[in-house]
Amino acid sequence: MSENKIVLTDDMLELLDDSEKNSEFIAIQSKTFLRDTWDRFKRNKLALFGLIFLIIMVLGAIFVPMISPFGYEEQNMMLRNALPSLQHPFGTDKLGRDILVRVMYGARISLAIGFSTAAINLFIGIVYGGVAGYVGGKLDMVMMRIIDIIYAVPSLLYVVLILMVFGNSVKSMMIAICLTSWIQMARQVRTQVMALKEMEFALAAKVLGASNMRILMKHLIINALGPIIVCLTMMVPSAIFTESFLSFVGIGLDPTIPSWGKLANDCRPLLFTDPIQIIWPIGAICLTILSLNFLGDGLGEALEAKR
């Protein structure tokens, strides 16, 4: 071997041509996960529309009742069932109340209910579904049977029960909606966790001596975040839907609270005389739910591509 040793001399080496110096250069900026998702998300025009509409809605819900000269309960008997005008962009209702302010006040309630129930569901769903999926076996069986039983009870019954026992405030509405909708999240988390815990990285974490809690939270849940987020965005519209539906039937929130369902119900008798009034609450509900669905689809696509 040693006889074959090649000695490098200067004439064997030559300087690299300038044009070849940058062959390792990476032309695009390296992206973080969030940035990457956002770029993909941006390409989906409908999802972007949904996001923008929701931002406008949230801002409107916060600021319109604050800066408007009219209160949501302020009546003006001189101006009943007025058509849209500069002073009242959406017109006024049968008691002369400004509809824009009422719809935006309703947005506060609906959005608050939608987002907070989704947040509570996220928490319960991750804990319940995570434990059931991770531990598995007998415990999983029992936990799933419990879910089956809760699922078999007509959801209307709970909601009405809760509203009757705790009074028909926004808070009890949230509890009532959560009681019926966390199941979906728990099932989703469980399926994901069950699939992911069989993967090599979970085994690796186990071999390295990570605690069960750490594996579940840091490795499994994080990797299931895509489907969880999609499930979450689908929960917000369903909560908004449930609230408006209950208030519409008349067993929902306190009748003095102008939630969207209540506004739509108020307009029902006016269907024959002043149909224009009903456009606003219906439009608000439909567009918000539509935007959230677009957003969910867009996020789903953007996050899914990562796999």
Added chain:
Amino acid sequence: MFKYIVKRLLIGCLTLFILATITFFGTKAMPGNPFAQDNRGLSPEAYAALEKKYGLDKPVSEQYVIYLKNALHGDFGESITKKGQMVADIIVKRAPVTAKLGTVAFVVAVSVGLTLGVVSALTKKRWVNNAITTFATLGVSIPGFLFAMIIMYIFGVKLKLLPVMELLTWKHYIMPALALSLSPISMITRLTRSSLKDVMNKDYITLARSKGTKELMVIIKHGLKNAMLPVVTYCGPMFAGLVTGSVVIEKLFTIPGIGAEFTNSIINRDYTLVMGLTLLFGAIVIVMNIVSDIAAALIDPRIKLEK
């Protein structure tokens, strides 16, 4: 197979029992009592007599035992607020109305949903696909009751084409059935579309085509049959939901069905009627879940029922 059905039915009975327990104590926990509406001037003696008549003077646990005993003998008691009417009779009278409407809506949903799904999965024309997907997205975003109000306004009030109340002739069925089936149609369309698109790329489809099978046969026998699984699992619970009635639709179109009866019974604290209806709904949901699981296993033999 037979063993499986028996096992599922036994678990179902257990579920029903737990459901009955929760509902029983839940309804008793609601503030208020069934005699509240007609007790203007009800003397304490009369009140006590009424309570005694319906067995409400006994401790709740004792009432529970009595109720279960009677229910096992097929006696669901007498409605408290509807004088002299047995719960079973009310169900027999009201349920067929809802079931008929629900079945019509189900047939509409499945046939329209499947057709749209198949067309949008197979069409080469971009605009057809776009139109159907847009419709499906709108369909899941517009709450049924708002859609019902919109079509009521257009066809009932403006054009005066369709009757807006009750269920007398086939014409009366059009609007409520449409309103009920809007969201199932959209769901079925979406499910059929995505699953059929998957299936049509499989090797056995190419094989069937290369053997010279007619395209229609390829789609129906090889494509649809294998793509039906997600649709079937969705249809079971959906059918249960439709035949147990949509409260709002029944309220909006003044249909004397079981859904409207259910809300009224809760509001009126008609304990026996609430119990009877809850058990009925629970049983329907449980049976439909079993049916859809069995149907799924029949369609796709890879799914094992024993698990």
